[in-house]
Amino acid sequence: MTTSLDEPAGMISEPPLKVRPVRRPGRWVATALVAILVALLIRTLITNPNYEWSIVAKYMTNEAILKGLLVTIEISAISMGVGIVLGTILALMRLSPNPILSSTSWAYIWFFRGTPLLVQLIFWFNLSALYPSLSLGIPFGPTLVSGSANDFITPFTAAILGLSLNEGAYMSEIVRAGILSVDQGQHEAARSIGMSTSKVMRRIVLPQAMRVIIPPTGNQAIGMLKTSSLVSVISLADLLYSAEIIYASTYQTVPLLIVASLWYLIVCSIMMPCQYYIERHYSKGSTRELPPTPVQRVLAFLRRHRLTQRKAVP
């Protein structure tokens, strides 16, 4: 090869060189080990009779379980929605130059992040012990609506209160991080075309902040789905609690826990692609060209495959 510079003509007649990739024996060993472990796991799942898969299959579509699933989805979705709105308000308060607003927000976050959610849930459920009657009216003025706290605080409302007030504290930090991630120049440019502060937030800053806000919010939403199972302590019949009620009488603990877990997994698997597409929506303009979605990638692969096949036929 050292002579190739001196003999350019000789290079041309040389046959093309073969490239031999690096050998990676370690990878083969690791692959074999993992394959064995997976095979063992699958074998025990199938052969161990204690899993009682027939019971799992039977209860997957049990009416109580499905009702519980609906409750789980309902309280998770409502609490997450309220949490996001509350979090945005708290974040804006926290960033406000008004010291009363920002310190109120700080204190809220301090309290709700600093006490266990389980305690908060039980607290809201027992609110009537603290305030036997609740009323809605003008402060220091006439009362408009009033009633017993026991009527208002059902397990459902206590669950929503506990989960969403707690979620608001976490979401506010996520929204605040998003707002702070937007360059100061964006605020200035928006103000320079005459936008009011609220419009700057709504039209320029928040849509850009969403790119930073969405991934941790997805985390929170998936977390909320499972954290909501804590409401079984205030005897709200969510997915887990419904499973518990069943196995309390049938003693089929493991299969029913599997039923609940499978449903949590299924809902979670539906949520993940949703997050992907929401993220994509808000990343408009963030890169020169967005990478293709997994679906687009598969379609492109199929198209390429079909084209090459067609070419090969004639």
Add this chain to the structure above:
Amino acid sequence: MTALVSATNVCKYYGAHKVLDNVTLEVRHGEVVCLIGPSGAGKSTFLRCINHLEKINSGYLEVAGKLVGYKREGSILRELNEREASKQRIDIGMVFQNFNLFPHRTALENVTEGPIHVKGIDRPEAEKRARELLDRMGLGAKSKSYPRQLSGGQQQRVAIARALAMDPKVMLFDEPTSALDPELVGEVLDSMRDLAGQGMTMIIVTHEMKFAREVADMVVFMDDGAVVETGVPDALLEDPEHHRTKTFLSRVH
């Protein structure tokens, strides 16, 4: 002719540091004024004060006969609330050193954002006008591109179109070519030259002495937060009176 922008003894402090020291300046309708001077001289700060992005600590700043950011009621100066201050900014266009285009909106949407959402103009009409402005900036084919898909020079021209879409009475340029590669400076300066030719009142902070000389009606040399010297470009740039101006010019030429 009366002054469109007039500053009288404007002072501004950052803590104890005086960034603007009794700046007095008048810009008449249709005039092009270039602010030059070393960095840290307060040129950009002064420009931002005109747009009320920064507050002044004393003195008067008027645009089109109205105090910027304040209202005189008898012997009281009442600070304008956010809404009133935003309304004032409509008349004052601003172009930034770092473009500050909205990255999540296309070039066309950047230009129509203000007309539609601040002025309340119908979308079709705003888009028609935005297309005209982008055409004028030589960017007719780029209206659907996002800022990150454009070169620096193209982005800055979109930013100029965005400011023009609000039909401002005066345009402020804060070092519009300082963040650009040398070969892209020319296209932005050309657009600004056209604008000056059409009679737009412009206040430009710049380090482009050749451009200042060619386009400006008046050049203002600032140093240490104060106006050191003011004059027509040929006189000021060729034969400055003040030694500080001389030192600065000898360094940039």
